[in-house]
Amino acid sequence: MANDITVGKILLNALLVAFSIVKTALIPVFGVLSLCLKGPIEYLDKKHRVKEDFYIITFFLKSVAKYFLAVRNHRFQYWYLFIEQVEQNADRLAISYPRPLLKKGDFEVESFTYRETYYMVLRLSHILCEKYGVRSGDNIAIDSTNKPLFLFLLLASWNIGAVPAFLNYNTLGNPLIHSLRISNITQVFIDPQASGSIKSTEKEINKELPDVRLNYLNEEELLKVLKDPKSPKFLQKDDLRSPSGLTDYKPAMFIYTSGTTGLPKSAIMSWRKATIGCTLFAHIEHMDNNSVVFTAMPLFHSTATLLGVCSVWSKGGCVAISNKFSASNFWKEAYLTKATHCQYVGEICRYLLNTPVSKYESMHSVKVAYGNGLRPDIWQKFKHRFHIEVIGEFYAATEAPLATTSYQKGEFGVGACRNYGTGIQWFLSLQQTLVRMDPDDDATIYRNVKGLCEKPAVGEPGEMLMRIFYPKKPETSFQGYVGNKKETESKVLRNVFREGDAWFRTGDLLKADEYGLWYFVDRMGDTFRWKSENVSTTEVEDQIIGSNHDDFAQVVVVGIKVPGYEGRAGFAAIKLKNPEISEGVRIEVLNRMLTHLNRELPKYAHPVFVKLVDHIEMTDTNKISKKLYRNQVLPHGANGDETIYWLKGYKEYTPLTDEDWKAIEAQEAKL
Template sequence: YSNVFFCSFSAASVLLRVKLNVRRHLREKNTIPKIFAETVHRHGDKTALIFEGTGERWTFRQLDEYSNRVANLLLERGFKEGDVVALFMENRSQYVGIWLGMAKIGVEAALINFNLRLDALVHCVTISNAKAVIFGSELTDAVSEVHSSMGKAVQMFCSGDWDPKRVPQGTECLEPLVAGAPSHLPPRPDHRLFYIYTSGTTGMPKAAIVVHSRYYRMAALVYYGFRMTSDDVLYDCLPLYHSAGNIVGVGQCLIHGMTVVIRKKFSASRFWDDCVKYNCTIVQYIGEICRYLLNQPVRDTERQHRVRMALGNGLRQSIWEEFMNRFNISQIAEFYGATECNCSLGNFDNKMGACGFNSQILPFIYPIRLVRVDEETMELIRGPDGVCIPCKPGEPGQLVGRIIQNDPLRRFDGYVSQTATDKKIAHSVFKKGDSAYLSGAEGKAGMAAIADPSHSTNLEKFVKDMEKALPPYARPVFLRFLPEVNKTGTFKFQKTELRRDSFDPSAVSGRLYFLDSSKGRYVQLDEELYRSILSGKCKL
């Protein structure tokens, strides 16, 4: 990451403020439900959540009452602190109320990506040791496909339109059960908050552990760092099974009393209309959302809104200025991080093109740095003393954060799988014998290399099988067919040369294909299509 620059004193002061707040909450044993109770006391009758799909508005008091009923229902059914319940549904206000209700009694929610199907879905439920699954009626077919693989001991609850003929046998309708449960405040244990799954583009998803202090830290860093207020209205069109939507977004509601507009799914054509309708002042984005908005035809509402800030990560430097000018956005609140990482960054000074800061003023508060890596293998490069070598200004490298478990900003809670946790930790990074989190490198568009010497692959069948087994983000955007796939001397697949060739048809011998999402099939990749992809005319 080379677009990181040195921070001002104001950024360092934000880190110090959040660190002190987290320490206070830990000392006072303030969980997210307990902090939310204070928010309800301050903002009881104010609108907390708006669900764009129905226009339904919940006040803070209504959200509190709904989550209490969920908590008491689960207690009545025998769930206890430390149990896990999988939550598998599309965005809506109930989503927040359900996991918040679980948190009030120490039941941990496993927030499962609603795009998952078959083996990946079963994997996410089973590795969490979930005793129940609460699913949205819109996902009944997906649940029915795998119900027999989950085991009879897993209880099933359906939220939404109820059709007893379609749901798996033994499933109960959630709504009347919640409505009939007591609304009083249940006991408040202190336990893990929930699990958020990594995307798992190179394998099955990993369940990252989110504790109460981490939830607070992530939400508070952007709130104070980007100078938000409780009077802001935030437009959240991101999936609630991920940290961007459920912590960075919804966290502003639960912790800071902000009104949050929840959208079922992102819509480029409805984006600015929604912002005008609900008087939004902050919008969230991730990845290519900003480019999708720029590709939309010009409409009046794109400059009639009250939005002053776009909050998110992944805005390309090449379209940064165009996005601000066209949509009249005065501040881009770009940040970089991951659900489980301890080295998040924030562009608190609105510097164009940057994803964050590297503090040289108060490094002991937030010890992070870029270190040199072998760009072919991504292995850390070490000096004669065995310690990692820091990057010079402007030099790309891998972001690392020193792990100090008793420091709320430096701790690394890891994953449910200890093996997965160990893979993200390096030693002797800042100094001999220390430990640090590796933030790795993320891919935006994967390529699969397939050995097909006889040219017998049926691409239509391949697409159908892939759609059943893989969520959209895990499907290879490019295919490369080879006579054979080369291996190293230790029988590992040789990926270095394949990565170097990329998807350039002039550099690749053999057949290349591109997944055209508009057509739902792979098309042959030629020079013209290659140039169209590079120019951004053709969407990945």
Template sequence: MSHNSQSDLIGFKEVAAKIPKFMSKLPHLVTGLKQAYLRTSNSPAGLGIAFESAVKRNPQGCALRYQDQAFSYQELNNWANQIAHYYLSIGANKGDVVALMMENRPEMLATVLGLAKIGVTIALVNTSQVGKVLAHSINLVKPIAVISGEECCTAVDEIRHDLEIAENRFHWFADKETLKDAGEAPTGFVNLAHEIASFPTFNTPTTHSVQGKDGLFYIYTSGTTGLPKAVIFTNSRWTLAYGTYGHVIDFKADDVMYCTLPLYHATGIVVCWCGVIASSATLAIRRKYSTSSFWKDVQKFDASAIGYVGELCRYLMDAPESELEKGHRVTKMIGNGMRPNIWDKFKARFGIEEVLELYASSEGNVGFSNVFNFDNTVGFSPTPYAVIQYDKENNEPVRDKNGWCIKVKKGEVGLLVGKITRRSPFDGYTDPEKNKAVVMTNVLKKDDAYFNTGDLVRDIGFRHAQFVDRLGDTFRWKGENVSTTQVENIVSDYEKITEAVVYGVEIPNTNGRAGMAAITLHDGAQLNEQDLCDMLTEFKKSLPAYAIPVFLRIQDTVETTGTFKYQKSKLKEQGFNIHQTNEKIFVLLPGCNEYCELTTEIYNDIESYKYRF
């Protein structure tokens, strides 16, 4: 989100102008902040307690919609209770782990809620995982059972012999309305819908024994080695999110949040659902995101808010205009990664009044949210943090002669670090070695401890920040650091390009990595001779020479993870090797004013150092 304009800086005057609108939210927000901060790790806390309160407030209100199904708060709670009572009956205890692999549907949320009520930690497995990676993810958290939706059952079955789980603990939900029809479970799986049917629907006695320090979820993040890491998300952190993001959005009971994000990820299951539960409003979910169905669903569910990540916004902006995107109730959106180059356009085109951009990571202890509704910012942080000077050359924070880190001035970019305190603890990964790597000590004074987010942000004043780049998403070329996010923004602004994924590739006999962009074109668009020249002209206007991509690779579709993050590792591996892909690659040869197609001859010449990049 590098948007280095002085107009983005925030001071008292700018905040004062926002106060009148903010005041209407204040009572709800104060209620939330009390719940978030007046707690200790031993207080009863978490999803189960909050949901049961919502049921008391609005038992017959609609809690969940999916396709043509709808569940009141009372109905969803009864269902979750049956699941909870069943797991108690087979000996599940607080602190046990159950792995859950199911796409977005009501069974998934009922299961999460039921297990949360008994203090079981739910490992939210990415539904696109298969093979060794899936086996690794499940074994990593040592679950007592695996619950699989029929849609993920084959993937689980293929690796069941690699899992350290009892034969009778492979549980299954049919891919249908299981409250009406339990379906037939395949051999080797226990049919959960069938098992829970005879269990009671009253609240379990365990809900209030779940404490802040107890685990609620394991959420997986992509590990640098290629194997996922499991991050513990405690009930305490959930309560913090509920008290802040959940109340900032300030829903009324008739609000409907439309969420197409995968629920195995925190933006969906925590952020989107929190706001709904805080106001006993409605969550409307879709199995998988679809651009063509997005506004149809918004109209069908009468949604008033949407959950987003940055790429989703870009997909909606790239779609042709339609009647359905007008005349809806959506005025608010909550999520992260909205790019500055589409922020204003998005609000104008779709009639959005409030973009509740936020910053948080599954494992981190520092969060920002855009409570005052400024543009181009991840918002305001109530948690203690610092933005410190960072030396990209040596890949480390700058320290003064006494060994202390140095805070950046307002308007400058630095490394974001979150102070580790009793009220903002670092819950960490399953692996203690990984924890050591991200905790910094003696940062601003003796024996303090900070969580290193690995993110560069710009301090824009009044405890507000702008996201600039991930440290991992930079590479060096011509002795300079190139921000992939920045280049992606510029390249994807070219009129024929829908999306760009930027990364560094090695050219033999050169230092560092040259920039390469894998681009997808608008439907039906082709690059002609003129484009090969015009693109370069456009890139030169906005990028320093060293940041202009040396290679362009034309892709039909961009591979993303379930959370819309780009899959860069495979692209990096293939580089510009034309023998490893059938896709067209273009190159900007030294001294040229346009891109040309990378032929076998040119490729061999680059390999044998006939060009000096």
């Protein structure tokens, strides 16, 4: 084994050296050619985007060779990548945090270098081991808002060899208990600021999961200990952190997503994603050790932790974390932290455009904004107003094995979430594809007379699929969900283009243009996105029915488009057992339902609009016609004679009037 590793090192090091020589030799060659053939090269670059492809491909080859060496040496975990940055960038900033002060809009910037972060993590590791008994192989949960404490807990768990699960601190009640159960959590480490949901569900947790230990941390006292050089430190032994049976597709962390069963799913985020995936993403978005990525996205989502934190750390740069998104303070915090990159979702961009002009929006140093959901209608407005040079729109699902990216400058490629040159697009065609949907049901994939799928025409929406390279062992590409074999298998589509192949289903519709660029169209099936969060329609349906069995006979929940708003707002069509009740009683019933939803669901999952119906439309196969309800016309239905109720101010349900609708359209009444 030792000889194999030595030979592997020699071969891979030789490959790296050869690559370096070739790259060094090619750069001046390309320089000379570009001077001699400036016109033709400019034409080729415009048509095939060869410069950006060359930038990505050369790094890709080097990174893959280095990663294979790490796998061969059994050092593929992110902890070793972090240690490498500590050694190379010890005195550079790793974390910048504008901590909110008592006076609204005031901040005190806290910062930690790589060296400081490393030693604080070792001290926290000692506390976790000695005081709480955390051991390698344990599954522990982090319940924290955006702050350095979250990142210290993450790195400490990786040092010890434990697997962290990121709780959504808005989750409470049965979904919270379910989240802890399915991930086999032994302990929860709780930030005081995020403790509300845990405290409100503590009795039920203790009853249902008596072996789960709830640890309420004193952040202020804990940080004093972590900053004290005299505090004891703990560095895990390599053979315990990286046991022989560990593979790079095993979990680095668990991140919760909405499930079609109505309860969260615990998605496995592999070491492969956290290391090589984030490193490549960082390069595509042009990060280096001078980069500062500002994120106001919640760290319990993969967008912030993987594509924000892990990506910029892989380059030796700094992550700047906002405690909570604030449209009025966004650019101020970006300015205070000297951010070069910022993360967004489409809703954030629209919120920022609706804020009054601030001096900070022209003082910040952000040149690259990357994220998903930025709609074409505000794309260029966002760039021009906030002096952004590049938009890095991407497509990624939490559990997906691959992602698509873009690095959009100028006018070409506005709105695209996959934007590469001809070379990379050809390569990606082997890994990613779109398939046609049934013309009568955009949630069902079309199969021809041979039982195989087909690719859609240019401009025609199709579900995005990602290849599983070893169909007999799909977990090597798609790790799925902990303790949920049914949901995991439901994401694997087989016999797509030929007998025996297998692909991961994203559940999202995209379309391609004549240049091969891809654009996001919409979500499919039983989830929708609102307020930057994925909402399970089944979960909301279950809670609505559970709130009032005496009054509700049947319910369907979907997401519907609202002009001027990103994503889809929750819409519930509810069949009453007694349709003859008066208007006043109807409103009382809906607000009794709201009282229950306030206890069981986060606000973003509450139906914003409700319609009381005499019957629920069904298909010939006795399925609810969700497509019909997704096309609900506001404010009074297609014929203008329907009564729609809306969640006014998220306080009460009341009939939607013309005046209300005008205020919503003008965004004077916020949804």
